[in-house]
Amino acid sequence: MPIIVFLVVLLIVFLSTIRIVPEACAMVVERLGSFHSVWRPGVHILIPFMDRIAKRINLKEQVADFPPQPVITKDNVTMRIDSVVFFVITDPKLYAYGVENPIAAIENLTATTLRNIIGSMDLDTTLTSRDEINTQMRSLLDVATDPWGIKVNRVELKNILPPDAIREAMEKQMKAEREKRESITLAEAKKQSAVLTAEGNKQAAILNAEADKQKTILAAEAQKEKEIREAEGKAQAILDVQRAEAEGIRLLREARADEAVLRIRALEAFTKVSNGRSTKIIIPSDLQNMSGLVSALRESSSPFDGKEELPSSVQNTTEGNTVATYRDEIRDEG
Template sequence: MPFIIFLIVIVLLVSTTIRIVPEACAMVVERLGRFHTVWRPGIHFLIPFADRIAKRINLKEQVADFPPQPVITKDNVTMRIDSVVFFVITDPKLYAYGVENPIAAIENLTATTLRNIIGSMDLDTTLTSRDEINTQMRSLLDVATDPWGIKVNRVELKNILPPDAIREAMEKQMKAEREKREAITLAKGNKESAILTAEGNKEAAILNAQADKQKAILAAEAQKEKEIREAEGRAQAILNVQRAEAEGIRLLKEAGADDAVLRIRSLETFAKVSNGKATKIIIPSDIQNMAGLLSSLKETLVSPSAPVTDSDSGNSSTPAAESSSTFDAPEEINGNEEA
């Protein structure tokens, strides 16, 4: 029985003597009522009835979300601002003995610092200088909390709440700005649309003009080609006629045609010309000779068997006929001239 009591006493002493500090924690230990040491993460031994754990401290980064604080701007506008402070405990001893209630101290210090900063700014600057306010507050709070073993890492303003009247005016202003931007955007869109339409019409007109020009050029070239082909055809026809006439003359010459035959052909041509629609007829200068030739041919064809008198018999009927033929031919020619 005494052994069991002794064993129980030993277990109780061990359980009250051995302490294990978890990670990211620290313990402030007092011995006989005075600060003794700070236990870091690990196993430690506590002297019974002499040592006491005065405070358990969390070494993680902590977040303190404070309620909205009323502040007054430089232009006497009252607004409410709530802030968030991110801090970490760097010195457990200072944190345990430096201030009675560290969180309340940080809250009050944050409120006073915020009032000082906002009091030097007007409403518009306050609304647009959130980053600047955060930087100033972090710097001031970090310096002020050093004696407490606290390091302020970051300060953020969650909400800036101006009065209802100012908020309504700001909403109207923002609405007007949005409507203005909308109108400007629509105007720019209409302008660009009109410019694009005008450029499209311009390009279409240019293309149409070029098409008309090309069409006119092609039509002119076609007309030119047509006239050239027609002229070449007429020239070829004239050339063929000339070649045919030259070939006829050559054949006549090769056939031994004399001057009389050529004169007959001339008369045939003259007859064709006189039967045309021309109002003026050019009569060759040797028309009398051709008339004489016709008379001779006529005499030959009419009386091929007429006796021929010798040179001593005097006048015969042949000269009379020749005189008659010579007389008739000019009348025929004169008739043609009158015609």
């Protein structure tokens, strides 16, 4: 029975010496009061009454959110800025023995570093240089926390809170700037509208001028085509008359007209002459007497009707006569 009790006690003591370190964690082990080793993830045996786990350390990336810190800018404006620090523990031994309270140390170091950086900037630069401030703080904190086994990965400024008076002045300034941009935008819009309207009027005038020009050209071409067709019609009519006269002459020649027929045609020509308003009449020189000519003209002319006398001016031809002239024309046409 005592042996069984001894074995149970021995088993309990053995099991109590077994330690399992989870992933992303580390344990700092001291032996007889001094640093012995750092246990990484896995199974480890702790020697009873000799070894002691001094510190359990989380190796994951951690976030430290610090409250707003009062800072003064270069132009003596007091504001409050809160920051967030992202860090990871790279050396558990240094983290365990480097500083008493690492998080408080990082907070104080962040506040002093932030005051130094903001003190070299004015208000406007501070409000527009977040990235620059973040970069400088990360670089300075990373160097300062190396002896503590801490690596600072990133530093971000959450809020920059200027005084109420400064904030109201900034709001008024932004309002005035927005109104200025609005006025400029409206002026640009009116200018653009005027330019586009003028351009549209210009294009409309050009199109109207082109339309009038095209209309004038078409009207001129139509008038030209009309005159050409009228001239062609007149020429065709004259040609048809000449062809008809030539056909008549040809028929006379084929009919072998004698001297009497030619005289009759000559008298018909004189009849046409007497129908006009001419004051001069050309008569053949071989008529038997003037009374015969007068009688023939009075019988064939309708305007006189035997009531009016012939014109007083009568010109006799000196060479040839109308019949001979008409005969020559017939020969020329043949």
